[in-house]
Amino acid sequence: MFRRVVLIVLDGVGCGALPDAAAYGDAADGGAANTLGHVADAVGGLALPCLQRLGLGNILPLRGVAPVARPQASWGRMAERSAGKDSTTGHWEMAGVIQTQPFVTYPQGFPPEILALFEREAGCPALGNVAASGTSILGRLGAEHLRSGRPIVYTSTDSVFQIAAHEQIWPLERLYALCRRLRPQLDRYRIGRIIARPFVGSVAEGFRRTEGRHDYSMAPPPMLLDALQQADVPVLAVGKIFDLFCGRGISAHWPTAGNADGMARTAAVFATMERGLLFTNLIDFDMLYGHRNDVAGFAAALQAFDQFLEGFLPSLTADDLLLVTADHGCDPTWPGTDHCREYVPLLVCGGAGQPAVALGDRASFADIGATLAANFGVTALAGDSFLAALASPGPQMRQRA
Template sequence: MERPFKRFAIVVLDGVGIGEMPDAAQWGDAGSDTLGHLLMAEKPALLNMQRLGLGNIRPLPNLPPAAAPEGSFGKAAILSKGKDTTVGHWEIAGVITRKPFPTYPDGFPERILEPFRKSIGRGVLGNRPASGTEIVKDLGEEHMRTGRPIVYTSADSVFQVAAHEEVIPIEELYRICEVARRLLDGEDRVARVIARPFVGQPGAFRRTGNRKDFAAPPPGQTLLDLMKDCGLQVTSVGKIASIFGHRGFTRALEAHNNSEVMTQTVQALKESGEGLIFSNLVDFDMIWGHRNDADGYARGLEEFDAGLAELRAAMRRDDCLIITA
């Protein structure tokens, strides 16, 4: 039987939600409606996504439905227990998380920190839930003076380690994160350990593009594994490969921001054979979402919308493009 599609491209707009789930209050997200609130406050022009059917999913402020949508459209709900990057992407690839990953609203307990400090031969700073930019602002100078990495978490299941690149070199920071990944197992098996390097001087610290994620591997076979085992090409663009523990891909294209992800996705569409291209536009979450930067978020949506023209131009007749969040 002839397959209607021979290539799929999944593009994840990281964090661009279209309304709360029924259990949103359990996760501190009651009333969440990222796209609806942005359209009301900033009124970004999203003509390409509108033509595809974005405004037909549900009533959205300042985005009327298309009379004849060019694409299929709908709203998906998550089955997994959790709401973070790992859980969401795994479910896209067919793995349902029944037991949520652990979170640490009061910081990490000594059963984690004591062996971690011993293994890396250093003390740590922080150990609390925090915004990455704020905790670096608060503790960056002390970190530079003591050489101790800054450890923090968030509402998600993450163990994050921030360090100045001139104090703890990149490769050493990655080694420290690998130690944490090995130690965080069993009941403390967090979804991701994240290296968060930064540069600059007190009062002017800034993150670099050398972030690296060390994810727990999926507990079962994913769509990516199945496609790869069938001899199809499976291409990761941006942070996707790290979310799956670099498993199930035939190649991984490096990209550190939305612009690079779009460029690499278009290039992959131009040259890839049958299979899947899986991309994540991280800036919506990492740059604008966590900082509640509505203006930057809206401009980012407009840039993505404009870039859709080039992306669609690179597609073949038997390609299927899936835009999700």
């Protein structure tokens, strides 16, 4: 049906706790995580006119974003079937991979056998080995790192092995090479990602992380992007998509410095692509605002994305499809700084004149992969396609205004 498809993942923008959220620490004492809802309440209401017209307010009660009688996009929400609540799990599920076994987390730090692997490859012991925020750890251990040259290793409640190093002590390629050597050795421990976290600065001026972040994920099992590649369907990746899928099935990719860069790159790539899938991750919601409990920053980032959509939507033709969703929640008002086990929004905007339909509650993120598989004529690994619903107006259909 659609020659070009754009899939934009708003990293961490959940829309309400899943029924099993309590098992993940995201619901208790009558309260529960709700990234979009709580951000809207905390700032006194969100101004998202474009997303409101598309039907965001029809998905969940959202202060400042009212439901509309005739949404301009198909709308719904998706539950995560996989075990976990991290970016790798969420993105893999969109590509048809349902994980029954979660990645392993080490909230008390990594055991001696893992640190021994690190020391062998790094040539020195690690600093830290704690669960910590990526900014606070630099304040605590940055000076010692400069003195000793030992990289800082830290984690979180997510399955991540993060290595922070000053770019003048550990140049980027040296840090990346260390991560590449460690990746296959940590697979047996089911650590989802190794993340290179370069930084710059000094004790006197303070330290700051740079744009050289690079993620090294476990290799996924067979998934949608492999099938698209085998069918000669181009897959163009913007942001950390390439990292999350270890480059598999991806024809070309562009790393980004944040949301603004990712949105600009998405528009530029879309303007020149002839066919295929453009797969974008916008990371700032999660990395800069959710994990740092920055409600105002989160709200401002949503408004910036809304403004981007306002300019991007007119570029869609009758042969194009846009999907906007998320990979998990990261509620900046919820206790802690971790991801949240939440539903994610789903907005699907077809080309010119495409009608809109209520897509309801989807049982899996894999419904996106099944829909893309049906569109491009490859076999889906999991999920239920909603492509037919987009093509055939039914009783729940709402025509565009």
